[in-house]
Amino acid sequence: MTIEQLKEGLKAAIDKGLQLAIFNSCDGLGLADGLEKLNIPTTIVMREPVPNRVAEEFFNYFLQGFAFEEKSLYTSVQEARRRLQGLEDDFPGASWLPVIFINPAEEPPTWVSLKDKFLLFAQDYRLKNRRDAVDERSEASRRVDAENRNNENRNNNKKNNNKKNNELINKQRHDWGEAIDVSRFYGREQEIKTLEKWILTDNCRLITVVGMGGIGKTALSVKLAELVKNEFDCLIWRSLRNATSVEDLLKDLIGFLSESRQIVLGNSLEKQISQLIDCLRASRCLIVLDNLESILDSDKKAGNYREGYQGYGQLLRCVGDTSHQSCFLVTTREKPKGFNSRKGDNLPVRMLTLKGLNYREGELILAQNGLSSSQNQINRLVECYAGNPLALKIAATTIEELFDNDVADFLQSGTIICGDIFDLIDQQFNRLSNLEKQVMYWLAINRELISLKDLQSDIIDFVKTRELLAALESLQSRCLIENNSSKFTQQAVVMEYVIEELIEEVAQEIYSGNVNTGEVENLNKYALIQAQAKHYLRNAQIEFILKPIADKLSTFWVTKQSIQNHLNQFLAKLKLQIKLKSSTSIKPGYAAGNIINLLRQLDIELNNYDFSNLNIYQANFQGINLQQTNFTNSNLSKSVFTNTLGSIFAAISSPTDNLFATAIDNQIYLWEVDSTRQLHTLAGHSAWVESLAFSPDGQILASGSHDHNIRLWNIQTGQCLQVIAGHTSSIQSLAFSHDGTTLASGSNDKTIRLWNIQTGQCLQVLQGHTNNLTFLNFHPVDKKLISASTDNTVRLWNILTGECLKIFNIQINWLLAVALSHDGKTLVTGSNGNSVKFWDIETGKCIKILSDYNSFVWAIAFSKDDKTIVTGSEDNTIKIWDIDTGECLQSLHEHHQRVWVVDFNRDNRTLLSISEDQTIKLWDISSRRCLKTLEGYSNWILSLAFSPNGQTLASSSQDHKVRIWDIETGKCSLVLEGHDNLISSIAFAPQDISNNLLNNSSNHSSNNSLNNRSNNSSNHLSNHSSNCMLASGSDDNTIKIWNHQGECLKTLRGHKAWVYSVAFSPQGKILASGSRDNTIKLWDWQTGECLHTLLGHEERVKSINFNSEGSTLVSASDDKTIKIWDVNNRSCLKTLKGHQDRIDSVVFSPSGKIIASAGCGKIINLWDVNTGECLHTLPAHTQRIRMVVFNQDGSVLASCSNDRTVKLWDVNTGEQIRTITGHDKPIWTIAINPDDNILASGGEDETIKLWDLQTGKSIKTLRCSRPYEGMNIKNTTGLTDAEKLILKSLGAVEE
Secondary structure (H helix, E strand, O other): OOHHHHHHHHHHHHHOOOOEEEEOOOOOHHHHHHOHHHOOOEEEEEOOOOOHHHHHHHHHHHHHHHHHOOOOHHHHHHHHHHHHHHHOOOOOOHHHOEEEEEOOOOOOOOHHHHHHHHHHHHHHHHHHOOOOOOOHHHHHHHHHHHHHHHHHHHHHHHHHHHHHHHHHHHHOEEEOOOOOOOOOOOOOHHHHHHHHHHHHHOOOOEEEEEOOOOOOHHHHHHHHHHHHHHHOOEEEEEEOOOOOOHHHHHHHHHHHHOOOOOOOOOOOHHHHHHHHHHHHHHOOEEEEEEOHHHHEOOOOOOOOEOOOOOHHHHHHHHHHHOOOOOEEEEEEOOOOOOOOOOOOOOOOEEEEEOOOOOHHHHHHHHHHOOOOOOHHHHHHHHHHOOOOHHHHHHHHHHHHHHOOOOHHHHHHOOOOOOOOHHHHHHHHHOOOOHHHHHHHHHHHHHOOOEEHHHHHHHOOOOOOHHHHHHHHHHHHHOOOOEEEOOEEEOOHHHHHHHHHHHHHHHHHHHHHOOOOOOOOHHHHHOOOOOOOOOHHHHHHHHHHHHHHHHHHHHHHOOOHHHHHHHHHHHHHHHHHHHHHOOHHHOOOOOHHHHHHHHHHHOOOOOOOOEOOOOEOOOOEOOOOOOOOOEOOOOEOOOOEOOEOOOOEEEEEEOOOOOEEEEEEOOEEEEEEOOOOOEEEEEEOOOOOEEEEEEOOOOOEEEEEEOOOEEEEEEOOOOOEEEEEEOOOOOEEEEEEOOOOOEEEEEEOOOEEEEEEOOOOOEEEEEEOOOOOEEEEEEOOOOOEEEEEEOOOEEEEEEOOOOOEEEEEEOOOOOOOOEEEOOOOOEEEEEEOOOEEEEEEOOOOOEEEEOOOOOOOEEEEEEOOOOOEEEEEEOOOOEEEEEOOOOOEEEEEOOOOOOEEEEEEOOOOOEEEEEEOOOEEEEEEOOOOEEEEEEEEOOOOEEEEEEOOOOOEEEEEEOOOEEEEEEOOOOOEEEEEEOOOOOEEEEEEOOOOOOHHHHHHHHHHOHHHOEEOOOOOOOOOOOOOOOOOOEEEEEOOOEEEEEOOOOEEEEEEEOOOOOEEEEEEOOOOOEEEEEEOOOOEEEEEOOOOEEEEEEOOOOOOEEEEEEOOOOOEEEEEEOOOEEEEEEOOOOEEEEEEEOOOOOEEEEEEOOOOOEEEEEEOOOOEEEEEOOOOOEEEEEOOOOOOEEEEEEOOOOOEEEEEEOOOEEEEEEOOOOOEEEEEEOOOOOEEEEEEOOOOOEEEEEEOOOEEEEEEOOOOOEEEEEEOOOOOOOOEOOOOEOOOHHHHHHHHHOOOEOO
């Protein structure tokens, strides 16, 4: 068929309603051009001739999407193209051959519209050919009806298409990050046209725009992205000027682009890049990375990456070399290494060198700045500055100020600097006033938009607001700064210049400054880093300011010691100046804080330093030791320290103010969101605080504790307003009524109480739940209360009558894994481990389950507008979900351990999260950036065990380590490291394990051993026993076996959750473990083989113990039962019931005839093993009992509790022998030595105390050094009382 014949045939088809034509042409785009005048509504054509197989595959894929799945034409073509990628090994470039040509005057067809039109034509055809004679008028009438239907269908289809297009646009996701405003954009038509072709037509995968600073790369990238955004499913724009690490960038990109949004990030760079490529294949994405030069090393050959940033090269190589349907657009001042070999006019990797503006475009820039002249003079000016937009703007201000807008005079003056933007900025910078220079330095230090108020607070000299405004206006008129919504910043090239100036000035000042006078003007005026800045900004300040200065100092002096000595001299002179001046004449400054930050950057320990009498602003002391450091009389304003973050079981954001509260152990801390400064410490509870609630007006905070009391606190003063008593057990849930007059409390005593806030009177007691109360909330409209319990029910109550209206059977993972929407209609729960379920609160029906949730859910919270929920998980992530669609919108990945607590701030833009990694984080939801991180320290003693010979004591703690202590000296002789989470249990193997067993074990595992010896490698677990073995069970789900030298011989894996308890059989051949996964496992510890798994408990197994013969094992669980197991037959012999609450500890007496058990119920039960009868019930403690142990002959039982006491009991009579006190926080663990004369105890106060078992007197206290042990903070200023209390808890003193 000739082209003419084809045209005639197509014309006839068009007359009959042809809407879509698909060609596999033999001359590619030539055919499409030839058919252009036919105005076919839509044409799909192969741009090159392809084999029939490719064409058929494309047509099949296209029809599958377009016809069967009724997707849009564009989406169907794109998906078909994507699926053609599988043919590219045989047919290179197959996926980019099909292209669409659409007549802009026509609506793109849908399958529905084509099908309807076809059916109408078919109907007309059948009518026309009927054999029966039909009246023409009737036939015409039917045709009119058919045409009306056709028109109606067309209109409906048009509406549907518009609706679908709108839905498609709504589904597109755009994140513009720090993209600038380009509403006023001049020229660059040819560059935009070229880039659009590369992106949309040529489907390039990687495009680099290269150009000098100020040339307009950033503006071009934003403008281009705006123009093509609707052609992409996702768009994300990111600036790299703060040197974002490639790992953080990948987290950001994958979190935004991933369709599931809850993808588990790979544990290596290669895996994360592979995950990103999967995202780029699944959706059509445009990723813009601006300022790539920030991660290139300017000291090396052009294009080389800075140390630690080489991963960017790997990322860009994979993006360019791997087939996908997306596009990376990168802007940079220099080509990254390895780019030349990949780019090409016919390759999917391209590079555009951005040159200066042409004459006309340059004239527009100058005119915008109020400059006009003859065409010849304007052209000369554009030529001199190579068309650089920023250079032209700066030159225009110079001409206006110094040459009265006379371009000719400027050109004739001979002062013109051609080409180099840095020289031009330098010329302007040197003409600035002192105040203007200060503003420039501070804007560069802050690195992003900053308000007038914040800028004013940074400047140490008093500056009037009008003077500062005048300086900002002047700088703006010179085009040196930019203004956006009354906040100020600099272009990247200007910022780079100013930072280089600051680095040079400060380094030279330190090197050549007068040590005798201590004069360091710039070091005192400017903070090199801002300790309280957002997390990512502080990291950028370290990378771009502090580190380069430290590197420069390293070139001035040969050794680190020389630098330290020089900086110490400056500190000494600063102290001398302060000593000689009166307190009123002492000027504040950043010098001391800067020197301290430089010492830290140089990895110089600050222990034993004397920083007394100094103004220490913006020093970052987080995460370092300051033992015996002296801060007496120092001003520590805006400096940050490590916090103590013990067990945080509650946190809540204020509904009205910019603050949040956390419950840490038995205290409550109030924090300011913006600065993360601690405002108040609310002390008064004597046990853990597990519930918090703000009154609706935000002025009162209620707290509920394990001490059975509720306290009401004044937020402004931190004073306790009232103590409310009435519950008989721990209080785990609180809620204020919406008018703020009533408080509801839920307790482990299984009751709900309603309280009058003014009087503290109990108004109502609601009974019905059969287990602990975990959640309460008032309905926002009705006079109802919603409650949830560990009895797996949710109840609705009438608060006026106390009547239970409805009961729903709903299982909830954890007390924080439940939330009620603010409209009171929906309850969301973390249920059955990995499920997030939505429940209709009126019907109790499950209305939605989030699909593919793949981790245990610990915490849930609703946003203030009820549009999203946030979840915290066992996989260390925070996820934000769209409630309507169930889509995971974002995943936040910076925590390193499970996330316990999540909550939205009142502005709905900030998110609070708390993790077991000892950090509190504040997040900006829109950018997915971590704004602030509070690093904590806590090191509770969780388990103790004496060696078989009693000479050493092993302890495990929250810092993932096992320590071995010499009883005689009280010193730690060995530290065992290897676990990735806290260690809940340790146990020594019996002493009579033969050396053969030990040697065999060592031989079997020599290739797997992990050397974790202490500094003195000759130290052993026991000085008197060469075959001493130790097992440790951890929340990392593993058990480790250690030998006497501290080597890890075996790691036992098999449990699916935390390991709470480990125990060796008396013969030492079997190791048993109990876990949160509700199972008990029996192990051959020498081979690592799991011999058997004992099933039967319905909840976590907290404690296990062998009898003296090793034939029987006893276990205790949160399911309130004790089970006795036959070890040989691996069967349950007996189940003991009687406890009314969770059981934490169970142990056989040495004779094996009695079992002792205790837990949350505060009682100890003694059981007859043979009959299962409860012999004694001892009302032992006032709070939860953590552990019980027998002495060696079984006559004495010891118990420890959250009430901070150890008690000794006569087993025969059940009478109390003695109460031992000395710990000031809950006690978690106790152990008795083999000689029956020493009892060891440890707990939340981080100490191990040794007691004389006979007298109860203290022998000695063992303690690991805390971060701030002996740090003197006497008479310091700049710290709140609450912050001082935290420092003291970490070892600081006021002496």
